[in-house]
Amino acid sequence: MTLSSFLSVDTTNRSVSLDSSDPRFYDNPNAVYAALHEQAPTFYWEQQKQWFFSSYDLVNALLRDKRFGRQILHIASREELNMPPPSAHTRHFDAAESWSLLELEPPEHTRLRTLVNRAFVSRHVEKMTPEITDLANGLIDAFEGERKTELLASFADIIPVTMIARMIGIPDEMGPQLLKWSHDYVGMYMFNRTRADEDAADRSSKEFSDYVRSIIAQRRATPREDLLSHMIHTEHKGQLLTDDELVSTTIVLLNAGHEATVHQIGNSVRVILESGLDPSALFADAASTERTVEECLRICAPVHIFQRYCLEPCEIDGVSLKRGDKISLILAAANLDPRKFPDPLTFKPIRNEGANLSFGAGIHFCIGAPLARLELNLALPLLFKRLPGLKLASRPKVKDVYHFHGLERLDLVW
Incomplete structure (x- = not known):
């Protein structure tokens, strides 16, 4: 199979x-990204009707560029931007967002x-090491x-959802339901989403929001030592968060x-097993483990695209953009x-060429990066x-979605 059979690039x-x-x-x-780096690292994607940027330096810079933002309606109206009104059938999703x-x-x-950042700083997150280790051992x-x-199903799904739920103050037994709501919810971020995807996301958004409101009411009445209680009862410059902000x-x-x-x-286990490298060497000590985890994050990032609105007219890499234009930054390609x-x-876990961009950069750098890195390193x-002797039982099946890159299932034997 050749890339030209499904990828067409007009370099001019x-x-x-x-x-x-x-x-x-x-x-x-990754094979497509390699071809794009050769032929057109900045390109207009015809099907998406949008400019995409994939070079490391540009993506890194644009993530920090204040001429671009995640929202646009704080400085311009829908009418000015010729933006359609919100859809009635996604009103619960829009409210949650x-x-x-x-x-x-x-x-x-x-x-x-500022209100939530303290809970996610490395020194606080590292205190969760025994809890994450115990959970992982119990699953194994x-x-x-x-x-x-x-x-x-037996390992990767359970650790992250259990730990973030515990941090916030949500019972472990809610894990499977949180996963279902989340899967439906992120369907709104996908290319080529259908009306059925939107209906599922809206339905789950309402259920998710209603549940969170019930927990908020409990924590208002009886605070605990958890992040939700902290967010409810902590002031910032004399202001408390509203229920909508908390949800x-x-x-x-x-x-x-x-x-x-x-x-x-899942991506990391697959890459390690397919590399043929010796896991005992990859995880020989803390430094080796950290290098291995960062190389996994570089070569098989889970989130591929982060989008931005252009907040003022500008030119980027020869592309003229006007206020309201949406661009996409391909973190995985960078x-x-x-x-x-x-x-x-x-x-190559021995790399020493600089940081990957899998967690983004700038003010929207992933707030949960220290927790994610700790979970992976443990x-x-x-x-x-x-x-020992872990190997793939069959070729892993990749989920049929883009721009979240992950596996449908990962069958292993040992």
């Missing part, structure tokens, strides 16, 4: 024709992030004797706190820029240590 006009729902693409997007940390710009973003205990497992913030923390990490655990990472498609070495 820097335009690309590519169907994001084609399994030849989403099964191995209205105060999302991912969607706001300063000063609102600064106020909300349950399937170790069977000498086979489907790792996503949006809690939902985004729950979703972002586990969705990507689930994918990253991690494969050969000018930054030589031999980018090769898994869970991955433990898995390979406890299950």
Whole structure:
């Protein structure tokens, strides 16, 4: 199979024709990104009707550029931008997103992030090491004797959702329901989403919001030592968060706190096993483990695209943009820029070429990055240590979505 059979690049006009729902693409997007770095690292994606940027330096700079933001309606009206009115059938989703940390710009973003940031700093998160280790060991205990497992359901799904729920103050038994709501919710971020996807996201948004409101009421009456109680009862410059702000913030923390990490655990195990490298060497000590985890994040990032609105007219890499234009930054492709990472498609944990962009950069740098990194640095070495001889039982099946890159299932034997 050749890339030209499903990827068309016009280098003169820097335009690309590519169907994001084609399994030849989403099964191995890295090969496409390598071709785009060669031919058109900045390109207009015809099907998405939008400019995309994939070079490391540009993506890194644009993530920090104040001429671009996650929202636009704080400085311009829908009428000015010829933007259609909100859809009635996604009103519950829109309400849940209205105060999302991912969607706001300063000063609102600064106020909300300040209230939750303390819980996610490395020194606080590191205190969770024994709890994460115990949870991972307990999960492995349950399937170790069977000498086979489907790792996503038995391990990868459970650790991140359990830990973020505990931090916020939501019972462990809600884990499966949180996963269902989250899967439906993030369907709104996908290319080529259908009306059915939107209806599912809206329905789950209402259920998710109603549940969070019930927990908020409980914590108002009886505060506990958890993040939700902290958010409810802590003032910032004399202001408390409203219920709407609490609902949006809690939902985004729950979703972002586990969705990507689930994918990253599965992606990382696959990459390590397919590399043929010795896991005992990859996880020989803390420094080796950290390098291995960062290389996994670089080469198989779970979140591929982050979008921005242009807040003022400007020109980027020869592309003229006007206020209200939406652009996309391909984090996963930036991690494969050969000018930054030589031999980018090769898994090399000994790299020392700089930071990957899998958690973003700038004011929207992933607030949960310290927690995700800790979970990966603990869970991955433990898995390979406890299950010597671990190998793939069959070719892993990639989820048929883009721009979250993860596996449908990961069957292992040992």
